[in-house]
Amino acid sequence: MPADAPATTRRDQAVAALADVPRVPGAPKPDPILVADGITRTFGGLTAVDVDHVEIQRGAITALIGPNGAGKTTFFNLLTGFDQPDQGKWSFNGRPLAGVPPHKVARMGMVRTFQLTKALSRLTVLENMRLGATDQKGERFLTALLPMLWRAQEQKVTERAQDLLTRFKLHEKSEDFAGSLSGGQRKLLEMARALMVEPEIVMLDEPMAGVNPALTQSLLGHVKQLREDGMTVLFVEHDMDMVRDISDWVVVMAEGRVIAEGPPDSIMADQSVVDAYLGSHHDAPLTIEDEQRQLAEDEDQLRHGDAGYTGPPSEQPDEGHPT
Amino acid sequence: MDWGNILSNSLIAAVGVQAVIYALAAIGLNVHFGYTGLLNFGQAGFLAVAAYGLAASVATWGLPLWVGVVVGLIGAVILALLLGAPTLRLRADYLAIVTIAAAEILRLIARSVTFRKWLGGSDGLNRFADDFFKLNPYSQPEYTFGPLTFSQNDMWTITVGWTLVALTSLVVWTLMRSPWGRVLKAIREDEDAVRSLGKNVYGYKMQSLILGGVLGSFGGFIFAVGNQSVQADNYGTELTFFAYAVLILGGAARILGPIVGSIIFWAALAFTDNFLTQAVAAGVIPTWIMDTQQVGAVRFMLVGLGLMLLMIFRPQGIFGDKREIALDAR
Numbered sequence: 001m002p003a004d005a006p007a008t009t010r011r012d013q014a015v016a017a018l019a020d021v022p023r024v025p026g027a028p029k030p031d032p033i034l035v036a037d038g039i040t041r042t043f044g045g046l047t048a049v050d051v052d053h054v055e056i057q058r059g060a061i062t063a064l065i066g067p068n069g070a071g072k073t074t075f076f077n078l079l080t081g082f083d084q085p086d087q088g089k090w091s092f093n094g095r096p097l098a099g100v101p102p103h104k105v106a107r108m109g110m111v112r113t114f115q116l117t118k119a120l121s122r123l124t125v126l127e128n129m130r131l132g133a134t135d136q137k138g139e140r141f142l143t144a145l146l147p148m149l150w151r152a153q154e155q156k157v158t159e160r161a162q163d164l165l166t167r168f169k170l171h172e173k174s175e176d177f178a179g180s181l182s183g184g185q186r187k188l189l190e191m192a193r194a195l196m197v198e199p200e201i202v203m204l205d206e207p208m209a210g211v212n213p214a215l216t217q218s219l220l221g222h223v224k225q226l227r228e229d230g231m232t233v234l235f236v237e238h239d240m241d242m243v244r245d246i247s248d249w250v251v252v253m254a255e256g257r258v259i260a261e262g263p264p265d266s267i268m269a270d271q272s273v274v275d276a277y278l279g280s281h282h283d284a285p286l287t288i289e290d291e292q293r294q295l296a297e298d299e300d301q302l303r304h305g306d307a308g309y310t311g312p313p314s315e316q317p318d319e320g321h322p323t
Numbered sequence: 324m325d326w327g328n329i330l331s332n333s334l335i336a337a338v339g340v341q342a343v344i345y346a347l348a349a350i351g352l353n354v355h356f357g358y359t360g361l362l363n364f365g366q367a368g369f370l371a372v373a374a375y376g377l378a379a380s381v382a383t384w385g386l387p388l389w390v391g392v393v394v395g396l397i398g399a400v401i402l403a404l405l406l407g408a409p410t411l412r413l414r415a416d417y418l419a420i421v422t423i424a425a426a427e428i429l430r431l432i433a434r435s436v437t438f439r440k441w442l443g444g445s446d447g448l449n450r451f452a453d454d455f456f457k458l459n460p461y462s463q464p465e466y467t468f469g470p471l472t473f474s475q476n477d478m479w480t481i482t483v484g485w486t487l488v489a490l491t492s493l494v495v496w497t498l499m500r501s502p503w504g505r506v507l508k509a510i511r512e513d514e515d516a517v518r519s520l521g522k523n524v525y526g527y528k529m530q531s532l533i534l535g536g537v538l539g540s541f542g543g544f545i546f547a548v549g550n551q552s553v554q555a556d557n558y559g560t561e562l563t564f565f566a567y568a569v570l571i572l573g574g575a576a577r578i579l580g581p582i583v584g585s586i587i588f589w590a591a592l593a594f595t596d597n598f599l600t601q602a603v604a605a606g607v608i609p610t611w612i613m614d615t616q617q618v619g620a621v622r623f624m625l626v627g628l629g630l631m632l633l634m635i636f637r638p639q640g641i642f643g644d645k646r647e648i649a650l651d652a653r
Contacts, residue, residue: 131506
């Protein structure tokens with residue numbers, strides 16, 4: 001099977017399905033896998049998340065972006081059961097998830113990864129993978145005592161794990177402790193391990209954080225492959241180039257709210273998004289033009305000898321810095 | 324100085340009843356701490372519940388020995404449930420606080436005047452092990468193996484004891500090579516990651532707490548029948564921390580760790596004790612440094628120093644894997 005043929009179809013399907021969706025926050029999708037309604041979460045006086053309505057299209061790659069402190073990770077935690085909202089309801093495949101503990105959410109087919117990678121250091125890479133398989137007989141106490149009851153299943157799990165490790169180019173590391181992997185390899189392992197659960201939707205919390213550029217392309221390819229394999233992907237990311245490259249739809253959060261939605265190109269041009277980013281600290285330039293404009297402004301300031309500005313010219317200009 | 328005597332006493336301690344008790348207590352702790360990462364500082368409580376369950380059933384209520392064993396085991400399971408239910412959803416340190424307090428509460432209840440009628444107060448209970456020694460297949464009053472001599476009763480206790488050590492180690496070995504054990508080890512590393520993969524972390528931690536408590540309770544049974552008495556003050560925090568010393572000395576998360584740790588720990592204590600006593604008596608150590616009264620305390624200082632040196636130069640214990648310790652530092 002040529003690698004390109006399915007790639008275009010799945011991507012085209014996702015793009016086509018989302019073509020007629022209005023570019024407004026909370027827009028209804030033709031085939032939502034995940035629907036959230038009126039979710040709020042406060043920490044003391046701070047409202048971290050206050051999402052009126054959001055739907056995630058099945059089979060598409062949806063990016064969740066926003067400046068630091070926008071509530072993206074908190075929203076992730078709420079959706080996956082790792083945190084409980086003050087109020088609101090949300091459902092996965094039409095099944096309500098309020099009060100469902102995280103391990104049951106995962107078993108239903110919604111699996112997440114973490115911003116700070118959680119490789120299980122003192123387990124081997126292969127053991128990390130095997131752990132991901134669900135419904136293992138050997139994971140029950142009494143059957144665990146009788147290896148003949150679970151050995152066959154373990155064999156199948158191992159084969160699947162080896163296949164995935166080969167796909168993620170970690171097969172040579174399979175007997176190494178996961179703690180000995182590099183940061184990027186841990187990200188790969190975490191993603192591969194999540195796939196062992198055989199999820200319907202994969203939620204990636206900053207999959208590119210701390211990954212060296214050489215591995216970025218490979219990670220991007222793997223994320224795209226998830227969509228080709230029929231999975232839905234929701235990911236949090238700061239790197240705008242990556243968002244533009246792989247996402248079919250972008251949801252923008254700021255100060256806990258969804259402020260914009262749309263395909264990546266229209267989002268980059270959205271004034272409210274630009275305001276949200278530039279109105280506070282941000283980690284990455286929005287577009288190359290913006291970056292150049294900001295650089296030019298900073299250089300201008302330097303040239304004019306602004307006494308208040310003592311820092312070196314930054315590669316990532318910070319509009320939040322008073323001039 | 325009689326070196327033969329010093330060495331034979333050390334060897335007797337290495338395979339004696341104490342070594343069995345602490346090996347069993349540490350095998351339980353190994354499941355908790357070594358494999359699951361649960362900080363149980365109340366292992367003494369599990370041994371106490373088992374010992375008193377057995378002793379009170381037989382001595383106070385006149386029930387048969389096997390009923391006493393069942394009562395002790397049920398007691399250990401209930402204790403694990405009571406300790407785990409409120410704390411296992413919380414961070415690891417809460418379990419540590421609750422278990423150390425619970426073990427002390429149990430000890431104070433056992434020695435209280437209020438329950439003296441049933442639990443014997445600070446005198447404890449005795450005369451409950453007769454049924455156990457009726458089963459004794461050893462017929463001679465003494466058994467000698469080279470320099471080592473054991474009484475008929477001790478022979479029976481340590482035979483049963485080391486058999487229990489072997490069986491429990493076999494169970495732990497089987498479990499830790501299974502997918503069940505893999506989940507426990509994964510919980511030790513990062514429980515949120517395990518949750519995200521669809522495992523009921525709370526359930527596994529509870530199973531681990533129960534299993535380790537029950538394994539420790541076997542140590543309680545041996546403690547009770549080996550001494551043919553139970554006394555509340557034998558089940559203080561000291562017991563728990565000795566068991567931790569045994570476990571870390573041997574190497575946590577290793578099957579042989581608690582066994583070898585216990586053997587070395589008790590052999591080392593007996594060796595320093597005998598050596599110091601004889602050295603003082605023979606005048607090798609002058610009395611202005613220490614007298615025979617101080618041997619008991621000094622031996623702990625020396626063994627403590629030895630443990631410290633071991634932790635500095637071999638932090639993974641005797642059987643541990645240095646690579647694993649290196650990973651911890653990240």
